[in-house]
Amino acid sequence: xxxxxxxxxxxxxxxxxxxxxxxxxxxRGASLELYEGQTLAIVGESGSGKxxxxxxxxxxxxxxxxxxxxxxxxxxxxxxxYKTQEQWRxxxxxxxxxxxxxxxxxLNPLKTIGKQIEEVLELHHGxxxxxAAKAAAEMLERVGIPDPAxxxxxxxxxxxxxxxxxxxxxxxMACKPRILICDEPxxxxxxxxxxxxxxxxxxxxxxxxxxxxxxxHDLGVVANVADRVAVMYAGQIVEQGLVDEIFYDxxxxxxxxxxxxxxxxxxxxxxxxAIKGTPPNLFKPIRGDAFAxxxxxxxxxxxxxxxxxxxxxxxxSARTWLLDPRAPRLEPPAAIRALRAAYERSEA
Amino acid sequence: xSAWDESEPLLELDGLRVEFGxxxxxxxxxxxxxxxxxxxGETFGLVGESGSGKxxxxxxxxxxxxxxxGRILYKGRRIDGPISKELDREVVQKIQMIFQDPMAxxxxxxxxxxxxxEGLYNINGFSSEEERKAKVEKALLEVGLxxxxxxxxxxxxxxxxxxxxxxxxxxxxxxxxxxxxEPISALDVSIRAQVLNLLSELQRRKGLTYLFIAHDLSVVxxxxxxxxxxxxxxxxxxxxxxxxxxxxxxxxxxxxLSAIPLPDPRLEKKKRIVVYDPACHRYDERGPEWREAAPGxxxxxxxRELAAYRDEIARADAAEGVQGAR
Numbered sequence: 305x306x307x308x309x310x311x312x313x314x315x316x317x318x319x320x321x322x323x324x325x326x327x328x329x330x331x332r333g334a335s336l337e338l339y340e341g342q343t344l345a346i347v348g349e350s351g352s353g354k355x356x357x358x359x360x361x362x363x364x365x366x367x368x369x370x371x372x373x374x375x376x377x378x379x380x381x382x383x384x385x386y387k388t389q390e391q392w393r394x395x396x397x398x399x400x401x402x403x404x405x406x407x408x409x410x411l412n413p414l415k416t417i418g419k420q421i422e423e424v425l426e427l428h429h430g431x432x433x434x435x436a437a438k439a440a441a442e443m444l445e446r447v448g449i450p451d452p453a454x455x456x457x458x459x460x461x462x463x464x465x466x467x468x469x470x471x472x473x474x475x476x477m478a479c480k481p482r483i484l485i486c487d488e489p490x491x492x493x494x495x496x497x498x499x500x501x502x503x504x505x506x507x508x509x510x511x512x513x514x515x516x517x518x519x520x521h522d523l524g525v526v527a528n529v530a531d532r533v534a535v536m537y538a539g540q541i542v543e544q545g546l547v548d549e550i551f552y553d554x555x556x557x558x559x560x561x562x563x564x565x566x567x568x569x570x571x572x573x574x575x576x577x578a579i580k581g582t583p584p585n586l587f588k589p590i591r592g593d594a595f596a597x598x599x600x601x602x603x604x605x606x607x608x609x610x611x612x613x614x615x616x617x618x619x620x621s622a623r624t625w626l627l628d629p630r631a632p633r634l635e636p637p638a639a640i641r642a643l644r645a646a647y648e649r650s651e652a
Numbered sequence: 653x654s655a656w657d658e659s660e661p662l663l664e665l666d667g668l669r670v671e672f673g674x675x676x677x678x679x680x681x682x683x684x685x686x687x688x689x690x691x692x693g694e695t696f697g698l699v700g701e702s703g704s705g706k707x708x709x710x711x712x713x714x715x716x717x718x719x720x721x722g723r724i725l726y727k728g729r730r731i732d733g734p735i736s737k738e739l740d741r742e743v744v745q746k747i748q749m750i751f752q753d754p755m756a757x758x759x760x761x762x763x764x765x766x767x768x769x770e771g772l773y774n775i776n777g778f779s780s781e782e783e784r785k786a787k788v789e790k791a792l793l794e795v796g797l798x799x800x801x802x803x804x805x806x807x808x809x810x811x812x813x814x815x816x817x818x819x820x821x822x823x824x825x826x827x828x829x830x831x832x833x834e835p836i837s838a839l840d841v842s843i844r845a846q847v848l849n850l851l852s853e854l855q856r857r858k859g860l861t862y863l864f865i866a867h868d869l870s871v872v873x874x875x876x877x878x879x880x881x882x883x884x885x886x887x888x889x890x891x892x893x894x895x896x897x898x899x900x901x902x903x904x905x906x907x908x909l910s911a912i913p914l915p916d917p918r919l920e921k922k923k924r925i926v927v928y929d930p931a932c933h934r935y936d937e938r939g940p941e942w943r944e945a946a947p948g949x950x951x952x953x954x955x956r957e958l959a960a961y962r963d964e965i966a967r968a969d970a971a972e973g974v975q976g977a978r
Contacts, residue, residue, distance in 0.1 A: 349840045349841060494867065495701070495867065495913070499913075499923075524912070524913020524914055524915050524920065527916055528921070551917050561842070562842065567870055568915055572873075575849045576845040578846040578849055579845070646916070647916075650918055
């Protein structure tokens, strides 16, 4: 695991959208580092901003959205200042590629699979005809599609969901990007296929040496793939750290709540921990800790002042007043204590 | 041992077969012969991947899909095929369904008041407007929604609230059996726990029986008493939930269990995935049959496999000692 300089560095990013004359702040000052060869998982509920956040690395924000302030630094280039599609074309697909949730909508139903990969190769590498076809077949073979030359002549509907996702990965890999962003890559797939796709991405990462970002709400996927985890809530990264730090020693009450609400960690015939209420309205300014209204253990200061990012270890930080020396000490919930105990037993 | 009543199956499937396709040549059997009993007060899980036929079974029970063979019995009476008006009315009322996607399953143009009472209109389930209003109010309160929500439209609600409306619409009929088809898979993580808790609480309070259809074994483990695993239209294994997790027999069940995502990096990184290859069965022309490998633990197997499974159970019991043998 490399811990050298960051490949991509995001500082205090603020992203806003204009919706019917109202301004929504989708990302409220998020900072994040992406290290070469690592896998980062961004976890959050729908509306937490995890997709918007990563789309801004590829200039894929919707027309009504913009980077209001902050910086996105990649290979010495300040991506937050990119304006034109020409500028983005040098990055998008070539340096940073994306794999989406639903492989059916990501592919063109009217073109053969081979043609769709060849297009990418032609656009980015100038490969044509025989050369492109050969390279496309190689890519298909690389992602585990049997009879690649034959399958390249088929259309997306002739592939199963899992195979289609492999094709999408092949297209993303065709330009040998430095960063691969996978947005819920396995949510639409069956569990047995899901595991195969995660294994495939891991194997490709090893061979090609790219850096992976997963966007997911599934903590099982996170536990499987991630080196580092960032937990997003209401447009902020409320906690980040190494995967073991987040699962076995989480510090933010939102992370506690997310983990304790999982049926996998629940005790049968006892109610699960349920997070009350709904995420805050991002059209309105948020005062204090955005999670406070849903947090039964919120402190008075949580409603008044925004908590700073406090470091627990060089790799682990959380934005919560609970880490302030003046705050009361809270015992983590049973589900997390159990996770931790099992971990410590296995380490001993 | 269990919370449900062993003596009385509320619902029984006996060799249920469901086929699709208009002409004889293009017939496709989505369900090839499903047999199980759901006891009163039980939560019965039906688990399979997409295309396995699990939803088709649920829909056959609520009489949306017609059975092509076999029988469905509700309290001992046949409810597949043509049935009397009285029985139809009873079944419509007593067996209710909750759907997966609360965004798609509620009528966008109707107010909550109408959505929740639509079933009552169909069976003339009220004698006066006051009674209907009172029933709607009660159903909304039962699922944790405010009575004043009755005058709103579905788009004004969040996903979790919409799923509650879907549950209220079922509850107002005073059902005995709820068929819940992936009721939480479309919901956000933090909302899932709320809906699962609500379903458990309603079961306790009202003595409901659930058929819980899902693909996610980890959720099913948490909520069910027994689980049936379905693969390509065949039920391959059925056992009490913990028994199934402790000693799965059928190779498909083993594959499915091995793939469960665990929110624990230590376990997840050690995980070994078992891949199911149907070619591992070498059946003769008679094929496999539905057999009991241990008390209450059924599996689809031929003679040879059954012997191997029983052997496996004996060895597992020996390894676990007296405790395992119960």
